[in-house]
Amino acid sequence: MFRRDFLKQAAVSAAALTTGCVGRNDGPTSPGDGQLLIDAHCHVFNASDLPAARFIRQVVFEDFPKQTKQIMGIRDPDIADRLIELALRLLGTDRAPDADEEIAFLKTGKTSRRSAERFSDARAAAIEDTARFLLEVDSRMRRIGSETRGAAGAGTKAARQKGDQKFLDFFVGPELQTKRLDASAMSLTEARAASRNAFANRGVITRYLNWFSLFRLYRHVLVDRLIDDAKRQGFKVELLTPALVDYDEWLFEDVTRSPLGKQMEVMDYVSRRPDRPAVHGYIGFDPLREVAYRTHAKGATVSSLATARRALTEHGFVGVKLYPPMGFRASGNRGPYPQRTVDRLGFRPDRHLDDALDDLYELCVELDAPILAHGYSSNGSGPDYADRGDPAYWIPVFKKYPSLRVCLAHFGRFDARSEGRKERPLPEGSWEWALGEFIRTNPRQAVFADISYFSEALSDKSEVRGPLANSFKRWMKEFDPRAEHLIFGTDWIMAGQEQGYEHYIQSVNSFLLHDCGLDDEIRDRIFRGNAMKFLPLQRGSKGRGRLLAWYARRGLDPSRLPVSRSTLLAGLLGQ
Numbered sequence: 001m002f003r004r005d006f007l008k009q010a011a012v013s014a015a016a017l018t019t020g021c022v023g024r025n026d027g028p029t030s031p032g033d034g035q036l037l038i039d040a041h042c043h044v045f046n047a048s049d050l051p052a053a054r055f056i057r058q059v060v061f062e063d064f065p066k067q068t069k070q071i072m073g074i075r076d077p078d079i080a081d082r083l084i085e086l087a088l089r090l091l092g093t094d095r096a097p098d099a100d101e102e103i104a105f106l107k108t109g110k111t112s113r114r115s116a117e118r119f120s121d122a123r124a125a126a127i128e129d130t131a132r133f134l135l136e137v138d139s140r141m142r143r144i145g146s147e148t149r150g151a152a153g154a155g156t157k158a159a160r161q162k163g164d165q166k167f168l169d170f171f172v173g174p175e176l177q178t179k180r181l182d183a184s185a186m187s188l189t190e191a192r193a194a195s196r197n198a199f200a201n202r203g204v205i206t207r208y209l210n211w212f213s214l215f216r217l218y219r220h221v222l223v224d225r226l227i228d229d230a231k232r233q234g235f236k237v238e239l240l241t242p243a244l245v246d247y248d249e250w251l252f253e254d255v256t257r258s259p260l261g262k263q264m265e266v267m268d269y270v271s272r273r274p275d276r277p278a279v280h281g282y283i284g285f286d287p288l289r290e291v292a293y294r295t296h297a298k299g300a301t302v303s304s305l306a307t308a309r310r311a312l313t314e315h316g317f318v319g320v321k322l323y324p325p326m327g328f329r330a331s332g333n334r335g336p337y338p339q340r341t342v343d344r345l346g347f348r349p350d351r352h353l354d355d356a357l358d359d360l361y362e363l364c365v366e367l368d369a370p371i372l373a374h375g376y377s378s379n380g381s382g383p384d385y386a387d388r389g390d391p392a393y394w395i396p397v398f399k400k401y402p403s404l405r406v407c408l409a410h411f412g413r414f415d416a417r418s419e420g421r422k423e424r425p426l427p428e429g430s431w432e433w434a435l436g437e438f439i440r441t442n443p444r445q446a447v448f449a450d451i452s453y454f455s456e457a458l459s460d461k462s463e464v465r466g467p468l469a470n471s472f473k474r475w476m477k478e479f480d481p482r483a484e485h486l487i488f489g490t491d492w493i494m495a496g497q498e499q500g501y502e503h504y505i506q507s508v509n510s511f512l513l514h515d516c517g518l519d520d521e522i523r524d525r526i527f528r529g530n531a532m533k534f535l536p537l538q539r540g541s542k543g544r545g546r547l548l549a550w551y552a553r554r555g556l557d558p559s560r561l562p563v564s565r566s567t568l569l570a571g572l573l574g575q
Contacts, residue, residue, distance in 0.1 A: 029506035030513050032234030035524070037505070038531035038562065039230070041372060041409055041452040041489025044222040044242045044270075046096035046116075047215040049263050051253035053088055078163030079170050082137065083205075089133050090126055090212040093255075099262035102218050106269045115216055119225070122216040126209065127199050131191040134171065137164050138186040171198060204499075211497035220270045223279060226492045233506045237277045238528070238562045241535065242267070243321040243372055246284035246304065249292060250326035250381045252340055260284055261307060268315040278560045280318035280547060282372050283311035287328055287356035288341065291349045294356070298344065305359055312367050316550040318535055318543070319370035319405070320360065324389040325380040328353050330373070331396045338382060361401050368405075368536045368543030375408030375431065375449065377416035391435040392419040398438060398447055407487055407534055408435060411449035412456075414471040427471045436479030443484070448534045451526070452489030457511040458500035469515035476516075483522045487530045532564040539563055 097105070097116045105111045115125040141164035144157050168186070172194040199209050214222065223240060230237045244263050248254050258266070264283060271279045285308050292300035311317035324330060327337060333353040335342075342348055364371055373389065380386030391408055398406065414427040418434035427433055432449070439447055456468055476483055488508065495501055512518045512526065536543020544561075551558035 030510040054251035054253035082167040098257040099266040130195040243282040246286040282321035290356040322373040329393040370405035376410035405446040407448040453491035
């Protein structure tokens with residue numbers, strides 16, 4: 001979720017931090033000129049929706065010094081540890097409005113949290129929190145210094161003090177650092193100046209700090225920001241499908257302020273707002289939560305399957321989101337699993353996970369609900385868990401449920417080797433090739449891949465774009481010549497951390513047009529047409545009927561819900 005592949009930023013990050021400059025990475029762009037757009041993969045959650053502490057520690061920074069060096073170019077583990085401490089502070093759930101707060105605001109227009117309404121205010125609040133954090137570290141450093149003189153454990157405390165000092169020297173920057181050579185306590189004015197500088201002039205650090213600020217906003221504000229971003233780039237959004245996620249069981253940290261059921265309710269209210277593009281989300285489904293519920297594990301009180309049914313039938317959700325890198329496969333589950341999970345359940349949940357997923361697939365067939373699944377080898381919650389999103393584990397599902405609509409996200413890297421293809425060279429051994437071979441033999445089945453968070457399109461380096469474009473074109477030629485199985489998504493809010501995000505859609509359009517040579521008709525399919533086939537937007541489909549029933553219950557105009565042009569034409573012709 002945070003980044004399909006954070007590690008690819010290493011070289012750029014290191015250079016940015018060395019110079020202290022943001023730098024430019026504009027890349028070639030192609031505006032949309034009114035191009036209609038369906039963003040079939042995005043997120044609008046805030047910090048209160050996530051098990052933020054465990055996710056950052058366990059998934060994003062599972063090995064603090066190593067990961068932080070690779071991601072941010074930070075060589076010193078003491079500095080890295082304190083940057084993570086700051087990230088946890090800025091992403092604390094109390095920094096963001098919970099679901100009930102947002103529902104109350106959408107009902108009344110009244111709020112006690114102004115920082116959630118505008119990014120500039122959220123950023124200002126984050127700058128202030130960072131300044132307070134710097135003061136705390138400075139105070140802690142001085143307190144430890146006075147406590148270590150002749151005390152037991154003086155060596156450990158002295159190391160902590162030294163680490164705090166290195167972090168402060170790094171963070172305040174060279175200009176302010178020279179003003180603190182007298183070693184006097186940091187003032188609030190100094191801390192605020194250092195914080196403002198970090199949010200403006202520190203390269204990749206600046207990008208991440210500003211990105212953290214987005215997680216303080218109302219969800220509907222994030223929706224509007226995404227719509228405005230697309231409009232500014234010349235694209236007109238028709239439909240957004242934000243995905244909710246459920247990581248609690250795998251990360252062993254419960255979301256308490258905005259649990260999934262509450263997120264479902266607030267997204268219902270966000271979807272009701274008039275005079276905007278349609279918004280219909282994917283509900284997060286965790287098979288491990290369902291297993292825990294069915295086997296009466298201690299503390300397991302919520303059925304993930306029941307929540308999915310409610311979201312799809314009562315709250316206007318279009319489909320379901322799965323995140324296999326948390327620790328499960330689409331089929332054929334086998335361990336290892338976290339020991340704490342096995343201890344809690346009292347057994348290895350191989351068959352139980354398969355059973356829970358089969359029940360989900362049957363529900364999705366019954367309700368004509370599509371599944372969006374993380375489909376890149378990244379962000380695993382445990383060792384090698386990222387590989388559990390492999391399309392190889394989806395092929396049996398596609399064969400067993402031929403009417404199931406599935407989209408595997410983050411297509412286009414061609415660098416992850418699929419199960420059973422390890423000995424083949426890339427790209428033939430890749431996840432994309434495994435999926436492509438199924439698509440070639442089953443071209444009418446509703447199996448898709450999206451190119452969300454395609455950050456490589458932001459690069460202006462031919463050595464990055466060229467090989468990817470060659471693999472992309474070769475894949476299309478061999479498996480999908482008319483590009484009838486590729487879908488566009490931003491992966492906003494996650495892509496918001498990328499340098500150059502402000503022209504992301506234009507850059508993807510440029511990659512498809514100039515690097516891949518795709519004409520207007522094919523690009524229209526990717527940006528809109530194929531999503532019309534993946535999502536249940538066809539007139540007369542069961543899935544569209546579900547959504548229209550929601551519009552009727554809410555007293556809303558359903559005309560903003562897109563209709564598949566080909567299906568509409570067939571209906572007009574009586575076919």
